[in-house]
Amino acid sequence: MKRVYVNEKWCLGCHLCEYNCAYANSGKDDMVKALKNVKINPRIQIEEKDGIAFAVQCRHCEEPLCVKGCITGALSVKDGVIEVDKDKCVGCFTCILSCPYGAIMPDDDGHAIQKCELCVKNANGQPACVAGCPNKAIVFEER
Known part of the structure; x- marks a missing residue:
């Protein structure tokens, strides 16, 4: 990939x-x-x-800790790209704490997260x- x-x-x-x-x-x-x-x-x-x-x-890890730690399923892997479903994100920021690279951050509103999705x-x-x-x-x- x-x-x-x-x-x-x-x-x-x-x-x-x-x-x-x-x-x-x-x-x-x-x-x-x-x-x-x-x-x-x-x-x-x-x-x-x-x-x-x-x-x-985002490094789009093969075994992403952020996806494993997401309590609502807002993060998922599709064709090797870790994607965010903002409708499911509750802003708990567990994924931010789980990412070893510091690549996930709060969005503009601070109520959900954002990360690189390779501009797919x-x-x-x-x-x-x-x-x-x-x-x-x-x-x-x-x-």
Whole structure:
């Protein structure tokens, strides 16, 4: 299965992946209208430590602890992608505590969760973070 991988040596820490992610998941067809004067809440996060920038996003684990810990069944695996059913999520955040990568976070309202779903519902064949990376530090490939 294809997954998102980041080459930290090439990451500039520009955060464009975050903006592209937020736009792709906004449901709007204009990036300016979607993001202007808005605090973005992307499903990928750039962290920096000791001068190295790296992305934190869902790894779509083969045996996901978040899915096992979800008390309502809001998280499920479909074709190797861990998906969220927001109608079932009650906001207990057990999945946030279960994720060893810190890749699950509260959504904009704070009543449910959000995580990377590889843009399966809103992209043209590849995740928006990959398409928007100017330095090709983020790739979507099978390894």
